[in-house]
Amino acid sequence: MIRIAIPNKGRLNEPTVKLLKEAGLPVSDGGERKLFGTTTDPEISFLFARAADIPEYVQDGAADIGITGIDLVSETDADVDLMLDLNYGKSNLMLAVPEDSSIESVEELEGMKIGTEFPNITKKFFDSKNINIEVIKVSGACEMTPYIGVADAIVDISSSGTTFVLNNLKPVEKVFSSSVYMIANHQSAKRKDKIHHIKTAFESVLNAEGKRYLMMNVPKDSLDEVKEVLPGLSGPTVMKVESESSTLAVHAVVDSDMIFTTVNNLKEVGARDILVVPIERLMP
């Protein structure tokens, strides 16, 4: 039995549920109040937990696998195996000060107070630079701490940067770059079975991102030209069309941003019946 801990709410819940569906492990029995979920594979179950608690649950073996932000893993200093960067939930922990502050570099913060939801990451960051600061731990709305006399600067999550702009904060330096990771319990990670199949399934979803499958019919004489205009990942795959001896079926995987140009070029060199289809998973 493999248990996967996934965020039960917050901004990581939806993209995680989507990833699992695309990986062929749709989450059922979810919902706000349920603790456990099931999927198509009877040997896999889900534990719904707060994103911030997942690193410890995986470390302690309450779950074999966890899906959560690497910032939360680092903050809890959880002793887990980092299996795979899942490439979503991206954010930066930024050191920022009020716009009207004269502070422009980290060094100028010596002896000052830093408000943050990430006391450990913050402490380590300043320690590594031999700068003494006092960490003021808050559990939300960190951006207001410089304005109520609680802190001189903050270390807070920023993704679009809107919160900083709205609160007249200027970034001083990036402290940590985060994205969502697949993590595993040390003992579980040693098993080369299902856990590795799950990792492969996630990888196949990541591989398929931004890719489309192109299918078309091509007169035999045009094959060379068609091959030339196909920006190549692998292939293309060329097959005979049973009913028409002068026509070939050509299939290829193409980057989505190249589709518009490629389809136009293909038509110009004689390709017909062009189909563009999404790819859910791609396993090399």
Ligand SMILES: Nc1ncnc2c1ncn2[C@@H]1O[C@H](COP(=O)(O)OP(=O)(O)OP(=O)(O)O)[C@@H](O)[C@H]1O
């Ligand atoms: N814009 C963002 N703001 C906050 N967290 C973000 C953002 N983008 C990605 N994340 C990541 O999401 C995780 C935090 O998720 P969590 O569910 O704890 O917070 P939340 O969605 O803000 O919910 P809450 O309402 O409890 O604050 C962290 O790993 C963080 O890096």
Ligand SMILES: O=P(O)(O)OC[C@H]1O[C@H](OP(=O)(O)OP(=O)(O)O)[C@H](O)[C@@H]1O
């Ligand atoms: O750069 P942005 O796109 O504006 O996103 C960053 C903001 O979003 C998060 O706040 P959240 O809404 O989760 O509230 P919280 O601080 O109470 O957790 C985070 O703590 C920042 O304040």
Ligand SMILES: [Mg+2]
């Ligand atoms: Mg939040």
